[in-house]
Amino acid sequence: MDYLLHILILIGIYVILSLSLNLIAGYTGILSIAHAAFYGVGAYVAALMALKLGTPFLANVICAIILSGLLGALVGIPSLRIRDDYFVIATFAFQVITFSVLNNWVSFTSGPMGLPGIPQPRIFGLQVSSHWQFLVLVGICAILVFLAARRIVESPFGRVLKAIREDEVFALAAGKNVAAYKVLVFVIGAAMASVAGALYATYITFIDPTSFTVMESIFIISIVIIGGAGNLWGSVLGAAVLVILPEALRFVGLPSSVAANVRQIIYGALLVAFMMWRPQGFIGEYTFRKGDQG
C-alpha cells in the first residue's frame, strides 16, 4: 500500500514540475532545460533552512519560491533577449552551474554526500509524516498549482503568452511587451518548480545533487512533450504515465542493474517516437517542430 502511495506522491511532485514547465515551454514556446535547477534550488533551500535554522515548513517554502523566482529573473532577463536556440544553451549553462554549486560547495551543501535527516514538514501544528499525509499535502499543492496555472492560461495574460508562442512579431505589433512577458512566465515557472523541490526534500528526507541534473530537466521536458505541450491536463497525464512506466518495468523481472539503463533507453526512445509521429503529445496543442507552426 505504501508503495502505491509513494508512486502517487511522486506523480504529484512531477505534476507540479511539468505544469510549471508547461507554462514556459508549452504555452509561451520557450524551451528551458534549467527546470531541474529550480527544482533543486527549492529542495536545497527548504532542506538547509529546516536543518540549519529550524524554521517552519511554510516559511521555508516561501523562501524557496522567492529565491527561485529571483534566480529565474537573473537567468531570464539577460538570456531571454537572445533567440530560441541560444536561450536553450543559456538555460543549460545555468543548469550546469547550479549542479556544480550544489556539488562543490561542500561546506554549505555537503556536496556529493547530500543532506540527510531533513525534518518532515509541520504545518500549523500538524506533523506530516505518513505516506497518506504526504499524499494529501502534495495533492493540495498540485491542485493549487494547477488552479493557478489554469487561471493564468485562461486569462488575457495567457492569450498573450500563446500569441508570443505562435508569432512574436504579431505580439509586438499588437503592443505587447514580449520580453517582459517571457521573463515573467519564466519567473513564475521557476517559483512553482521550487515548491516541488521543497516537497521532495521533506518527503524523501535526504537530497543530493544527483537528483537535480540535466537528466532530470530532460525528464521533465519529456513529461511536457509526451503529455502534451500547451495543455494542462497533458502535464497531469504525462507525469502519471512517465512515473508509472519505469515502475511497471520492475514487474517484468529485469535485474536492477539492467533496469536503470533500460529506463533511460525507453525515455529516449519515447521522446524520439513522439517527436516523429505525435509531436503534439497525447493531448497537446503545440509542437516544437518549426515546420508545424503555421
Place this chain on the structure above:
Amino acid sequence: MSLLVCEGLTKNFDGVKALSSFSCAVKQGEIVGLIGPNGAGKTTLFNVLTGFIPAESGTVLFRGKEIIGKPAHKITRLGIARTFQILRLIKRLTVLDNSLLCYQHQPGERLGNVFFRSRQSARHEAANREKAAALIKQYGLGDKLHDLADALSYGQQKLLSLVCCLAAGADLILLDEPVAGIAPEMIEKILDVIKGLPAQGKTVILIEHNMDAISRVCDRVIFMDAGAKVCEGSVDDVRNDPRVIEAYLD
C-alpha cells in the same frame, strides 16, 4: 499640423541603401499611397516607423513627439498599427481572440490583476469582447467570429489584420499590400473599408503595387526608389512623371 513627419531617415543593409535620407509628412485624415519598384525601401520604412528596425539617422515625429528609438510595442500603444506583407495573425486562435489581443491597456494582461483583481479584469474583458464582436461584424466577418483565423480565406485574413489595427485603437494605420493576391470582390470590400477610415479620424499609409487600387483610395502618392522619395503628388501626376516611368523601365 502634420500627424507624422519623417526627416532624413537612413538605413543601410550591408551597403544596400534601403532608406537614404527619406523625408515625408502625412496629415491627419489622409490616405497616402507608397509606391515604387521592389526593393525601393517601402517595407523598410514601415519597419522603421513601427520600431521593428532601428534607423541609422533621421527623425520621426508622431503628433509632434519623437518616436525613433522607442520599442515596437510602445509605438503601437502611441497609436501606430500596421499589417504585414506576409500575413501575420495567430492562426490557431479564433477570429475573435485575434482581435481581442490587439486592444491596448487590458487589465487582464497584467499578472497581478489576473489573481488579485480578477473581477475588474473579467468586466473589462467582457466589454472588450462585445466591442470586438461588434467590430468584426461591422466589417463582415461576423459569421466567422469563433472560427480559427487559419480557416479564413486569404482575403478574409487580410481584412482581419486590418480589423486588428482598428481594435488596437491606432490613429495611423500602415497597410503593407492590403489587396495583393486576393479575389476581386474581396479587393472591393477592403478598398471600401480603407476609404471609410478617414471618416473615423484615421490616417492611412498603404504600400500597394495595384495602381488601380491606389488611384481609387489614395489622396496622394509618394513614389520611392532606392530608398529615397523620387516624387509625390496626385495619382495622375506621379503616374505621368518621367522619373517614375524611367524607374519602372530600368
